[in-house]
Amino acid sequence: MTIHRPGRPEDLPEASLLWARWAALAAVTWDAEEEKETFRRGYWLGDSAGADGCALHYDDSSCSRWVLVRADGGRAVLFGQDDSSKVGRYEPAIDLLAGAPGWVRREVRDDLLHQGRIECVYWFEDGSWHRAPYPDDLSDDGLDCGMSHLSSSDHAVEAICALFEFDYEYEGAVEACELFVEHAERGTATPEVVRAFADELVRVHAEYELSPPWIPIARSEADIAAMTALVRRR
Template identity: 75%
Template sequence: MKINRPGQPEDLPDAGVLWARWAAFAAATWNAEEEKERFRSGYWLGGTHGDSGLHYDDGACSRWTLVRADGDRAVLSGQDDSSKVGRYEPPIDLLAGAPGWVHGELRHDLLEQGRIECVYWFEDGSWQRAPYPDDLHDDGLDCGIGHLTSRDHAVEEICALFEFDGDCEGAVEACEQFLEHAERGTVTAEVVRSFADEVFRIQTEYELLWPAAPIVRSESDLAAMTALVRRS
């Protein structure tokens, strides 16, 4: 699936599918110690301001949030350094045409600080965004969230997170099966443990020492990782 630049609403999958893939990444990279950190990078659920959204921060140039609202609605917002929105003149109103409920799902302090340069909202089964000027070249959606817009891209990215390459037998299949379970809503404790064990096996067999595998160290770890994906 090719992502337009700037992004188009049809580039994004159904909000439920996007949430499921994002949550799968958060579970696959879950670490009990990192759950205690105030400043984080990677994928996680819930923020320091008490929100219940999914977050992604690559630790460098891309930061995104997906929140769900009542009635199968959702808001995707964020910023990537590839975006031209923040430097465009005159300023683009990212909430032009947005229904009132969208305003209540955004961090307006971040919007006013220019730390949000991309806003899409999901309602009645489709994504929408504010209209862009014809000469705007990029809103950051592709570089920021492109890897979550299709199953193939998501599998490729999650393999890259664990430094799996084509020589790692079983890696693609394990990641694809885990994402499929997440999208179908069939994740169980057994599915999570099996995935974590397979990642650890591959990393050990191929001597991939970094990043750390999602080892299930205790029953509480297993419960937390499973609950994270099942909230999809």
């Protein structure tokens, strides 16, 4: 799936698929020690401003930071900021919540908007994504650089493979990532599925002596339970 610059609502996958792929990345990088940290990087399930209290977060600790909140009735809000965006420097200022219903406004923090830490807001309602109108000459809202790796199943698999430096040279590695994303999207990730995937990560890492950004570790039963709950959360 191609994401335009600036993004268009139809560029994004259905909200439940976006959530599933995001949760898959959060699950494969889950770390009990990281859960205790206030300042995070990568992918994780954390707080939201709304009543539900939970959202998926992504922060590459460099130039891109995003939040996906699920709301009642299959609704969702995606907001964030990527350094590629031209929204924050556009004059006159763009009202990113123009046309947004009240429930969206409750999820997007005013202080972050005013600080320029949110330059992109999309909301999912009645089966489709929406956003505020943009000026015709706005060149980028950051959606492409920020969310393209979650725009399709293949891209999500590539993102997981990149974390562990997997490619088809390493027998079974890419296929394991493909199967895990498939289970995440279908909602069929059981503890057995998660255990098999986690063990495969460790096997490939040890067999090929890789040094990826994320080092696979042997998982305890408590780890597997937490990872399964995360990837199955809807």
